Amino acid sequence: MNPYLKRAYELQEEITENRRYIHSHAGVGFDLDDTVERIMSQLRAMGIEGERCGKAGVVVTLGKPGKTILLRGDIDALPIPEQTDLPFASKNGCMHACGHDFHAAMLLGAAKLLKENESALPGTVKLMFQPAEEKLAGARDMVENGVLENPHVDAAFAMHIGTGNPESLVGSVKFTKGPSHASGDSFRIIVQGKGCHGASSYQGVDAISVAAHILIALEEIPAREVPADQLSIVTVGVFRGGSACNIIADTATLEGTIRALSPENREFLIRRVREVAESIAKAFRATIRVEEPTGGTPPSYNNPALCEEMLPFIKEIVPEDRVFVRENQPSLGSEDFAYVSTKVPSMMINLGAGSTEEGYTYALHSPFVTPDEGCLPVGAALYAHCATRWLEENQ
Numbered sequence: 001m002n003p004y005l006k007r008a009y010e011l012q013e014e015i016t017e018n019r020r021y022i023h024s025h026a027g028v029g030f031d032l033d034d035t036v037e038r039i040m041s042q043l044r045a046m047g048i049e050g051e052r053c054g055k056a057g058v059v060v061t062l063g064k065p066g067k068t069i070l071l072r073g074d075i076d077a078l079p080i081p082e083q084t085d086l087p088f089a090s091k092n093g094c095m096h097a098c099g100h101d102f103h104a105a106m107l108l109g110a111a112k113l114l115k116e117n118e119s120a121l122p123g124t125v126k127l128m129f130q131p132a133e134e135k136l137a138g139a140r141d142m143v144e145n146g147v148l149e150n151p152h153v154d155a156a157f158a159m160h161i162g163t164g165n166p167e168s169l170v171g172s173v174k175f176t177k178g179p180s181h182a183s184g185d186s187f188r189i190i191v192q193g194k195g196c197h198g199a200s201s202y203q204g205v206d207a208i209s210v211a212a213h214i215l216i217a218l219e220e221i222p223a224r225e226v227p228a229d230q231l232s233i234v235t236v237g238v239f240r241g242g243s244a245c246n247i248i249a250d251t252a253t254l255e256g257t258i259r260a261l262s263p264e265n266r267e268f269l270i271r272r273v274r275e276v277a278e279s280i281a282k283a284f285r286a287t288i289r290v291e292e293p294t295g296g297t298p299p300s301y302n303n304p305a306l307c308e309e310m311l312p313f314i315k316e317i318v319p320e321d322r323v324f325v326r327e328n329q330p331s332l333g334s335e336d337f338a339y340v341s342t343k344v345p346s347m348m349i350n351l352g353a354g355s356t357e358e359g360y361t362y363a364l365h366s367p368f369v370t371p372d373e374g375c376l377p378v379g380a381a382l383y384a385h386c387a388t389r390w391l392e393e394n395q
């Protein structure tokens, strides 16, 4: 057995305890005091001084000068009340329903494995404990606060657990080369009409009717203006307006999200959402305000050469029949690891944490999801081993 994997299994209890502590002390966004304190104290116990970075990030630097590889694990939860009956379930209204408690614990496990092997590392490993992934804000904050410099990062590797689909077998690895995750930008459109009696609609401007025309037209943009083989989507998830059945609505609001796999399509869709909405409003005598997307993230990219290089290292930890390699099968979900992957060659893999075959029917973001802790040692070993092997081959 690979020495890192063997040691990770010896540390399984410690890694699991960290996961459960972080799970029951879930925090959202940058509001992660308990989680960050746990990470810092666990690092101290390993003889490692973690450095704070940005609003709630932690960075660890191990090894010696040379090439630098970054390992990223996100650490924030979601603002949904947990509905599992786990003995360590979170009771504070927030839940690690996206498995970032796993990522934090696996990266802590990797810190220990790498610290124990530090003198043999032929370069530098930087660990990035990242807040606010769910708000698509934490990676950007850490990049702006220098996580990719001092020392300069040459390559980056990230992991996300997956559950509730046929392929997410515990401890399996899946990744796609090329575009891996879509950009994500939210928008809000406020339609201003003119309210009046519902029986005299000619005296007003019906904001709901105008908003309905805008909604249908927005959905046509990716379907009719972007080539069909370039996945993209415009989704309206909020439609609000009106106060009574016999009143023509004065205002209506649409909120939605724009997803694209290339920076060009991202820019195009953001521009067209505005143009189409403004034109329709004008045609129907309404005025509108389109609020610019705030935050958001660019599309994320798995560098094909780095994927090729990492594949044999992954297979040194995970049996070959549990490694699934895809070409251009990106997710339209967004991942703010994009702020790293647009700057340095990067790779993000999916680590199986329970498949439907194995009885794990809930997917991530469900309040009932209970990923399988059996993947924890595999994830810790994958982080440590891929970093070490990459440094050995890139001295």
Ligand SMILES: [Zn+2]
Pocket (backbone or CB within 6 Å): 098, 099, 100, 133, 160
């Ligand atoms: Zn996530």
Ligand SMILES: [Zn+2]
Pocket (backbone or CB within 6 Å): 098, 134, 364, 365
């Ligand atoms: Zn998530």
